[in-house]
Amino acid sequence: xxxxxxESAPMKNLLLTxxxxxxxxxxxxxxAEAETRHxxxxxxxxxxxxxxxxxxxxxxxxxxxxxxxxxSRLGASPEQIADWRKKMMAGEVVAELYEMMMNxxxxxxxxxxxxxxxxxxxxxxxxxxxxxxxxGFDLDGKGADDPDGFEDPVTHELGVDHQMxxxxxxxxxxxxxxxxxxxxxxxxxxxLKSSQPAWLISITGQDLGKDGPVTVAFNRALEHVRxxxxxxxxxxxxxxxxxxxxxxxxxxxxxxxxxxxxxxxGSLRLLQNPLVAPEFNLSNVHLRLTLNSDRxxxxxxxxxxxxxxxxxxxxxxxxxxxxxxxxxxxxFYHLLKRYADADPDPVTGQNMAISTTYxxxxxxAFVAPATEVTAWLGSR
Amino acid sequence: xxxxxxxxxxxxxxxxxxxxxxxTVMMASSGVGPVLSGPPVTRRLTSVQYQNIIRDVFxxxxxxxxxxxxxxxxxxxxxxxxxxxxITAAGMEQYxxxxxxIAAQVVDEKHRDMLVRCQPASITAPDEQxxxxxxxxxxxxxxxxxxxxxxxETYVTAAADATEITHDFYQGLKLSLSAMLTSPAFLxxxxxxxxxxxxxxxYRLDAYSKASQLSFFLWNSAPDSxxxxxxxxxxxxxxxxxxxxxxxxxxxxxxxxxxxxxxADQLRFTxxxxxxxxxxxxxxxxxxxxxxxxxxxxxxxxxVVLTDNRDFREIFTTKETFLTPALGAxxxxxxxxxxxxxxxxxxxxxxxxxxxxxxxxxxxxAFTALHSPAGRGSPTIRGKAVREIALCQEVPAPxxxxxxxxxxxxxxxxxxxxxxxxxxxxxxxxxxxxxxIMDPIGLALENFNGAGGYRTIEGGVQIDASGVLDGIPFExxxxxxxxxxxNPAAVSCVVNRLSExxxxxxxxxxxRNWLDYLKSDFADNGYRLLALMEEIxxxxxxxxxxxxxxxxxAPVENNREVTQ
Numbered sequence: 012x013x014x015x016x017x018e019s020a021p022m023k024n025l026l027l028t029x030x031x032x033x034x035x036x037x038x039x040x041x042x043a044e045a046e047t048r049h050x051x052x053x054x055x056x057x058x059x060x061x062x063x064x065x066x067x068x069x070x071x072x073x074x075x076x077x078x079x080x081x082x083s084r085l086g087a088s089p090e091q092i093a094d095w096r097k098k099m100m101a102g103e104v105v106a107e108l109y110e111m112m113m114n115x116x117x118x119x120x121x122x123x124x125x126x127x128x129x130x131x132x133x134x135x136x137x138x139x140x141x142x143x144x145x146x147g148f149d150l151d152g153k154g155a156d157d158p159d160g161f162e163d164p165v166t167h168e169l170g171v172d173h174q175m176x177x178x179x180x181x182x183x184x185x186x187x188x189x190x191x192x193x194x195x196x197x198x199x200x201x202x203l204k205s206s207q208p209a210w211l212i213s214i215t216g217q218d219l220g221k222d223g224p225v226t227v228a229f230n231r232a233l234e235h236v237r238x239x240x241x242x243x244x245x246x247x248x249x250x251x252x253x254x255x256x257x258x259x260x261x262x263x264x265x266x267x268x269x270x271x272x273x274x275x276x277g278s279l280r281l282l283q284n285p286l287v288a289p290e291f292n293l294s295n296v297h298l299r300l301t302l303n304s305d306r307x308x309x310x311x312x313x314x315x316x317x318x319x320x321x322x323x324x325x326x327x328x329x330x331x332x333x334x335x336x337x338x339x340x341x342x343f344y345h346l347l348k349r350y351a352d353a354d355p356d357p358v359t360g361q362n363m364a365i366s367t368t369y370x371x372x373x374x375x376a377f378v379a380p381a382t383e384v385t386a387w388l389g390s391r
Numbered sequence: 392x393x394x395x396x397x398x399x400x401x402x403x404x405x406x407x408x409x410x411x412x413x414x415t416v417m418m419a420s421s422g423v424g425p426v427l428s429g430p431p432v433t434r435r436l437t438s439v440q441y442q443n444i445i446r447d448v449f450x451x452x453x454x455x456x457x458x459x460x461x462x463x464x465x466x467x468x469x470x471x472x473x474x475x476x477x478i479t480a481a482g483m484e485q486y487x488x489x490x491x492x493i494a495a496q497v498v499d500e501k502h503r504d505m506l507v508r509c510q511p512a513s514i515t516a517p518d519e520q521x522x523x524x525x526x527x528x529x530x531x532x533x534x535x536x537x538x539x540x541x542x543x544e545t546y547v548t549a550a551a552d553a554t555e556i557t558h559d560f561y562q563g564l565k566l567s568l569s570a571m572l573t574s575p576a577f578l579x580x581x582x583x584x585x586x587x588x589x590x591x592x593x594y595r596l597d598a599y600s601k602a603s604q605l606s607f608f609l610w611n612s613a614p615d616s617x618x619x620x621x622x623x624x625x626x627x628x629x630x631x632x633x634x635x636x637x638x639x640x641x642x643x644x645x646x647x648x649x650x651x652x653x654x655a656d657q658l659r660f661t662x663x664x665x666x667x668x669x670x671x672x673x674x675x676x677x678x679x680x681x682x683x684x685x686x687x688x689x690x691x692x693x694x695v696v697l698t699d700n701r702d703f704r705e706i707f708t709t710k711e712t713f714l715t716p717a718l719g720a721x722x723x724x725x726x727x728x729x730x731x732x733x734x735x736x737x738x739x740x741x742x743x744x745x746x747x748x749x750x751x752x753x754x755x756x757a758f759t760a761l762h763s764p765a766g767r768g769s770p771t772i773r774g775k776a777v778r779e780i781a782l783c784q785e786v787p788a789p790x791x792x793x794x795x796x797x798x799x800x801x802x803x804x805x806x807x808x809x810x811x812x813x814x815x816x817x818x819x820x821x822x823x824x825x826x827x828i829m830d831p832i833g834l835a836l837e838n839f840n841g842a843g844g845y846r847t848i849e850g851g852v853q854i855d856a857s858g859v860l861d862g863i864p865f866e867x868x869x870x871x872x873x874x875x876x877x878n879p880a881a882v883s884c885v886v887n888r889l890s891e892x893x894x895x896x897x898x899x900x901x902x903r904n905w906l907d908y909l910k911s912d913f914a915d916n917g918y919r920l921l922a923l924m925e926e927i928x929x930x931x932x933x934x935x936x937x938x939x940x941x942x943x944x945a946p947v948e949n950n951r952e953v954t955q
Contacts, residue, residue, distance in 0.1 A: 208732065233732045237720070239674035246675070249716055249725040377725030384727040 046219045050308050050373035051236050052210040053244030056196025058146035058311055058370035059176060059187045060164055065142025066181035075099045077339045078112050084133055113330050126326040129344035137342045139350055140180030147173040147368035148297035148313040172366035178350035182338045189370055198336050199287050207284035209236035209250055211378050214271055225266045227273060231258035231281055233381055244374045251381035258282045273298040288324040292317055306375040313368040318347040423908040427901020428935040431582035432474040434895045437462050439652055443612035445493060448532045449506055453496050457489035469656045470892040490572030497568060498561035511560040517551035518560055526567055534576045535613050536599035584936050596934045598622035605928055608893040610645040611652035637928045641921060647693055654692050657888055658780060660685050662761055669766040673842035675721055683715045684756035691752055696920035703920045704881060707751040707872040710743045721756055721844055748838055751872035756843030763841040770809050770833025777832045781875050783884035786829060790821050808849045810834055831858040835871035886910050893927050905932045
């Protein structure tokens with residue numbers, strides 16, 4: 012059945028019908044009498060655990076100071092820099108500096124938009140994070156021998172690959188913890204949760220009260236994730252799975268002591284919102300998802316992610332967002348490029364993917380294929 | 392449908408009631424004892440009736456705007472309160488503003504071709520014939536009777552004068568129409584009484600008042616043109632004419648509005664307007680959920696009593712209901728959206744499992760949440776509501792010198808259950824008398840939190856929802872519904888309240904025989920509400936009145952049982 016709480020006769024019929032329709036679906040090929048728990052993702056952002064000593068070269072300066080560094084490199088005189096600094100500290104709008112920053116890229120010596128042409132912006136060589144701990148997984152299997160490996164603060168696994176955290180973790184907008192969320196992801200998720208259909212997770216096993224093999228499905232819904240009036244995610248909402256095959260993912264895994272992990276690490280693809288990124292892709296997917304007694308689920312999903320879409324997602328905020336949300340956007344381009352650790356370009360050798368870990372929270376939901384519960388979809 | 396012979400008719404006699412008051416008494420022709428009619432009443436239109444009339448006369452796209460004066464609930468019903476209210480100065484201002492807004496829409500370019508059937512010779516000059524035609528028809532529907540010549544002449548003249556000033560024919564119509572909409576003849580349902588030619592010394596509603604009595608009872612709106620025509624022709628005063636109209640109106644889709652109005656009134660759904668829940672404790676509950684919950688219960692009732700025409704008492708036991716996705720989250724059942732993302736939610740039928748404690752309207756959010764404080768459930772409030780709403784039993788108000796110390800002492804333990812806390816009432820005689828009739832019933836609903844969500848544990852303890860209702864034991868909330876189903880008071884309650892709604896007042900002791908007959912007939916017809924409504928609507932008791940000079944001293948009986 013679709014949900015361990017469903018017992019009514021009409022719903023059983025519906026569910027049986029829905030199961031029949033699953034043959035070509037990636038939701039789950041459940042064994043007979045399997046139990047499935049469905050969840051709607053209610054928080055999704057890069058896993059961070061910032062601490063006082065994880066940026067030995069210091070946290071990145073505030074954006075105004077970074078602007079002045081760029082200005083200096085672009086030829087502004089020390090006196091001009093001092094005058095702009097003084098004005099900015101007084102809260103004044105420094106139009107001349109802002110104009111320079113909005114065109115701080117250079118192609119053939121000509122100013123260009125830095126967000127659209129980040130490679131044309133000089134690299135200030137902002138530092139990456141060099142702390143010991145990061146949530147995640149040993150994606151490359153190098154273990155303690157991995158010179159770039161972190162130690163997971165919970166599992167204490169060594170060789171954790173989370174280079175995206177290393178790249179962005181010293182920027183103010185990306186610093187945070189699981190509870191005190193990074194500014195950028197609080198903003199990004201705030202945009203996404205109300206503008207993109209919900210992401211759904213379905214865990215199917217023989218008995219989810221016991222350890223054993225499970226299948227894990229990630230799908231996208233037709234509906235947005237629902238929240239309560241106090242901002243908390245709403246439990247027990249019914250979501251329909253979008254028939255679009257681009258957002259169907261299924262993995263083999265296991266349940267052990269209430270935590271679900273993936274044992275066959277494939278690729279994940281979920282459509283997202285072009286406002287941040289058109290789609291979300293991970294390869295070599297790893298998962299550690301705890302099913303809690305309060306019926307929620309929370310945990311980590313990791314893998315290698317193409318870093319260009321990550322950059323473009325950040326860059327979309329432009330000049331205003333750079334000041335208010337993200338910090339130095341072209342700087343992130345250089346950081347991501349520098350720390351990328353997978354999928355080398357066959358010609359340039361530049362790694363095109365970066366290891367990452369996302370922290371997610373999810374609430375219990377009802378889930379069914381849209382084609383089985385929505386007449387109008389079947390007649391489209 | 393019940394078609395048995397009516398009890399009115401053959402022999403009538405004049406008798407003296409206790410106290411020496413002379414009054415009309417009708418002898419029964421089919422097992423109904425003598426019936427002494429009650430007084431006529433004048434009722435202000437309820438908010439819903441006002442809206443319904445505007446919709447029925449001018450169409451659903453006329454925006455009423457404004458704020459209708461609040462309705463008054465008396466003896467458990469707005470329908471009775473409507474005969475005890477007037478209009479304040481502030482209320483009149485609102486009526487006036489709404490009247491102007493409605494009249495402006497009726498004659499605007501968007502609506503005039505449809506609503507003003509005649510075309511004036513010139514839109515800048517008075518056209519008496521066209522104005523007369525429109526105002527006569529609108530007035531007939533709004534006043535629920537033809538305008539008198541004097542009334543019509545006044546409105547036609549006023550429209551012409553306004554046209555002369557504004558050089559706009561439709562502005563003239565607007566002025567007179569807005570005046571109609573603020574007239575007491577529209578805002579109040581005045582019962583016009585005439586001698587009954589069939590019974591010497593007896594009085595009855597005149598044909599138009601009879602049409603209104605019938606229409607507001609069955610449709611909660613003004614009579615339509617057909618009903619007014621039956622009144623005008625005198626058909627409505629004949630047995631066959633009345634039955635023909637009742638049958639037509641029972642078969643009309645507009646009957647649903649009448650049934651909804653009755654149950655919304657009986658279930659006190661006006662209280663939804665001020666219902667709020669603590670968002671920290673019940674984050675799922677919001678205005679949309681409240682609106683859907685109200686609609687869920689009404690749909691459940693309509694399904695039982697109208698769509699399926701089943702035993703009325705099944706509203707307390709049915710497993711079948713209708714839910715929206717928003718309600719599905721509250722009930723924790725899968726209600727999938729049917730339309731595209733972002734489209735309005737649609738209602739979907741749902742049946743709770745046989746072993747689910749949800750059964751009947753008492754277990755629905757509209758009951759459990761409405762009869763709970765903002766931050767918790769309350770067995771006492773819910774028990775009182777079951778007594779008063781489902782069984783029409785009056786629970787006396789608490790004494791003025793209540794000692795809360797024992798209750799507070801019992802409440803101090805955070806792990807205590809409501810059952811444990813409320814047990815303190817039993818030890819205080821002044822509390823126990825009333826709480827023993829409320830708390831055990833309300834405790835049956837303890838599996839539902841203050842917002843109607845299901846729970847099994849309170850304070851770490853398994854909730855015990857068992858109890859006894861008037862000698863019928865039950866194990867849980869569904870069992871409470873069964874106990875109400877079996878309770879004769881539930882049947883008496885709906886018969887009394889429906890009769891009172893039709894009459895606009897409490898039933899008098901002289902009408903006891905009529906009530907007894909209705910109850911007996913209701914049982915004979917398998918407790919089908921449509922049969923009961925048809926019987927009431929066809930009863931001459933609904934249209935006969937006591938002469939006004941006898942009203943003041945006519946005995947009025949409180950039909951409600953006072954439960955001690």
